[in-house]
Amino acid sequence: MARVRGRDLRDAMAFVREGHGAEAAERVLQAVDPDVRGALADLRDVEWYDLGLLQRFLVTAGTLLAGNDEDFYRRQGFFAGQRQKAAFIGPMVSEPEVRMKMAPTVWRMFYDVGRLVVTGQTAREATSQIWDFPATRELCARFRGIWEGIISEGVRRVAEERRCVRRGDPCCELYVHPPPAGGGPGDPRAEGA
Numbered sequence: 001m002a003r004v005r006g007r008d009l010r011d012a013m014a015f016v017r018e019g020h021g022a023e024a025a026e027r028v029l030q031a032v033d034p035d036v037r038g039a040l041a042d043l044r045d046v047e048w049y050d051l052g053l054l055q056r057f058l059v060t061a062g063t064l065l066a067g068n069d070e071d072f073y074r075r076q077g078f079f080a081g082q083r084q085k086a087a088f089i090g091p092m093v094s095e096p097e098v099r100m101k102m103a104p105t106v107w108r109m110f111y112d113v114g115r116l117v118v119t120g121q122t123a124r125e126a127t128s129q130i131w132d133f134p135a136t137r138e139l140c141a142r143f144r145g146i147w148e149g150i151i152s153e154g155v156r157r158v159a160e161e162r163r164c165v166r167r168g169d170p171c172c173e174l175y176v177h178p179p180p181a182g183g184g185p186g187d188p189r190a191e192g193a
Helices: 006-020 022-031 034-041 051-066 070-093 096-110 137-151
Strands: 003-005 048-050 115-121 126-131 158-163 172-177
Touching (some): 003 051, 003 096, 006 034, 006 048, 006 070, 034 051, 048 051, 051 070, 051 137, 070 096, 070 137, 096 115, 126 137, 137 158
Antiparallel strands (some): 115 126, 126 172, 158 172
């Protein structure tokens, strides 16, 4: 069974509450299965919880609040990455060299399955691979957002999925880089991104 820290679940719930309001958060809680609702009622940041709880919460929230739009999960990930960086992982992700070295440790702080390998990183961009993790559409979008949230300083970075186990690749690979000049539709610098 794949597990996730309560902190990750708490960040997903905070995104709904802070981004969509207390009424929306209550609607999501009423819509999730009773076992998910019960687990979310008494979260502890450092405890381990079934990863399925996060997946089920995200799908329910995304369906109710965003029509299951993939960008909802990416924005939730960005929110979580920024929050976690501000709360306690900041020193471990502040500089490219440190981030590259500490990435596997940060991964293990949140997930007890899979592994994160950073294959290249500069101050402006990074390439990472996630191996042996039960990927889903929602979690993949969320990880793109997490990387964007962790690496973005000043100008928001864009995470691009180059490979994914859902397409038959051996790992999921994300390339994080500055947005293209001029932006355009879907520009992550846009309001609400």
